Amino acid sequence: MNTPSAVAFDETRAEAFANRLVGTLNEAALALMTSLGHRTALFDVLSAAGDVTSKELADRAGLSERYVREWLGVMVTAGVAEYAAAPKTYRLPAEHAAFLTRAASPNNIAVTSQFIGVSAAVEEEMLARFKDGAGTHYHNYCRFHAVMAEDSAQTVVAALTDQILPLVPGLAARLENGINVADVGCGGGRAMLALAREFPASTFTGFDLCGDAFAETEATARRLNLSNLTFRQQDLSQVTSLGTFDLVTAFDAVHDQKDPQGLLHLVSNSMAEGGVFLMQDIGGSRDLETNKNNPFAPLLYTISLMHCTPISIGQGGPGLGTMWGVETAHEYLEIAGFGQVETHRLPHDPINAYFVARH
Numbered sequence: 001m002n003t004p005s006a007v008a009f010d011e012t013r014a015e016a017f018a019n020r021l022v023g024t025l026n027e028a029a030l031a032l033m034t035s036l037g038h039r040t041a042l043f044d045v046l047s048a049a050g051d052v053t054s055k056e057l058a059d060r061a062g063l064s065e066r067y068v069r070e071w072l073g074v075m076v077t078a079g080v081a082e083y084a085a086a087p088k089t090y091r092l093p094a095e096h097a098a099f100l101t102r103a104a105s106p107n108n109i110a111v112t113s114q115f116i117g118v119s120a121a122v123e124e125e126m127l128a129r130f131k132d133g134a135g136t137h138y139h140n141y142c143r144f145h146a147v148m149a150e151d152s153a154q155t156v157v158a159a160l161t162d163q164i165l166p167l168v169p170g171l172a173a174r175l176e177n178g179i180n181v182a183d184v185g186c187g188g189g190r191a192m193l194a195l196a197r198e199f200p201a202s203t204f205t206g207f208d209l210c211g212d213a214f215a216e217t218e219a220t221a222r223r224l225n226l227s228n229l230t231f232r233q234q235d236l237s238q239v240t241s242l243g244t245f246d247l248v249t250a251f252d253a254v255h256d257q258k259d260p261q262g263l264l265h266l267v268s269n270s271m272a273e274g275g276v277f278l279m280q281d282i283g284g285s286r287d288l289e290t291n292k293n294n295p296f297a298p299l300l301y302t303i304s305l306m307h308c309t310p311i312s313i314g315q316g317g318p319g320l321g322t323m324w325g326v327e328t329a330h331e332y333l334e335i336a337g338f339g340q341v342e343t344h345r346l347p348h349d350p351i352n353a354y355f356v357a358r359h
C-alpha cells in the first residue's frame, strides 16, 4: 500500500485544486445569494425593470437599498447581472432570467437553491449527530416543507398532466371517470390539489406525518369547496392498510421514510384490483462509482446528509439516503409484491426516476 508520503506530490494538480476551491467558495456564496434573490423577489423585479439603479430596484422591490446594493455586488461580480458603471445601472439578461425568476418556472433553479440555506441551517445539529450517530426531526429544519413544496410544484405539479400521468396509459381517462387516489408522504399536497381540481369525479387523499406540511393546501381546498380532496396526518409506519386505491402516488417520499420497505408493503396492501403505483424518487445509483457521472451527485449527497438520511434515522429508520439507488428501489418494489415495474426518465426532471408498478 502506498503511504501518502510515498506518492509524488503533483504541484500542478494541487494548484488546480486550490483554484477550484476558490471557485467553490464563490459558487457556494452565489447559491446562498440566489436563494435570497428568490425569496426577496429581487430576480423577478430586476428582470421586469430592465436597466435600473440600486435605489430604483430597492424601491420597486420594497427593500432596503443598502442591502440590495450589496446583493447586486454579488450578482455583478458573479456574472449573473450586468452593470453599467457610468449611470450605475443594473440589468438581468433574459438568458439568466430564464432560470431565476418565477416566470421561468418550471426551470427556476433559484427555487432549488433554497435547499442550500435549509441544509446550512442545521450544520450545528449535524455536527452533534456526526458524533452520536442519532438522527434529526422535521422540527429541526426551518422551512423544509415550504421549500420542498415549491420545488415539487416545479418538477411534479407543473408536469403532472403533460408528462407524468401519460406514463400510465389510460390513466387520465380513468381519472376522468372517477377513481380513488392516495398520495403517500404528500408533503405540501399540491399534486393532490391540482389533480382534485382537474378530475372532479375522482377522490384524492394525501397522507403525511406532518400536518403542518399540508395545512395551507388543506385550507385552499376548503376555500375552493373541493369535496373530493382530504388530507390525513398519519405516521405511515404505524398502519398496515390505508384503504383501497386505484392509484397510489409517492413523490420523492420513500427513501427518507422510517421504514421504506414497510411503506412499499403498505402501498401494495392498499391497491385495488388493477391498481397502479406511481413513484417518483431520486434516480441515482447505490454504487458510488456510478454516481461519479451524475452531475447532481454532490448536491444530492449533501441534501441526503443534511436531511434525508438523518430524518430517517431520527424516526428509527435505516437512513437509506437519497442515493439508495434505482437498483434498491426495484428490489424493494419486487419484495413488496409488485411483479411489474417500469422505470422512466423524464427530460424535465433529470434528478429523479419515475417507477410505474403493478402487482
Ligand SMILES: C[S@@+](CC[C@H](N)C(=O)[O-])C[C@H]1O[C@@H](n2cnc3c(N)ncnc32)[C@H](O)[C@@H]1O
Pocket: 148, 149, 152, 156, 184, 185, 186, 187, 188, 189, 207, 208, 209, 210, 213, 234, 235, 236, 237, 250, 251, 252, 253, 256, 257, 258, 259, 315
Ligand atoms: C421529501 S418530502 C416529499 C413531499 C412531497 N411528496 C413533495 O413532493 O413535495 C417527504 C415527505 O414524507 C413525509 N414523511 C416522512 N416520514 C413519514 C412517515 N413516517 N409517515 C408519513 N409521512 C412521512 C414527510 O413529512 C415529507 O412531507
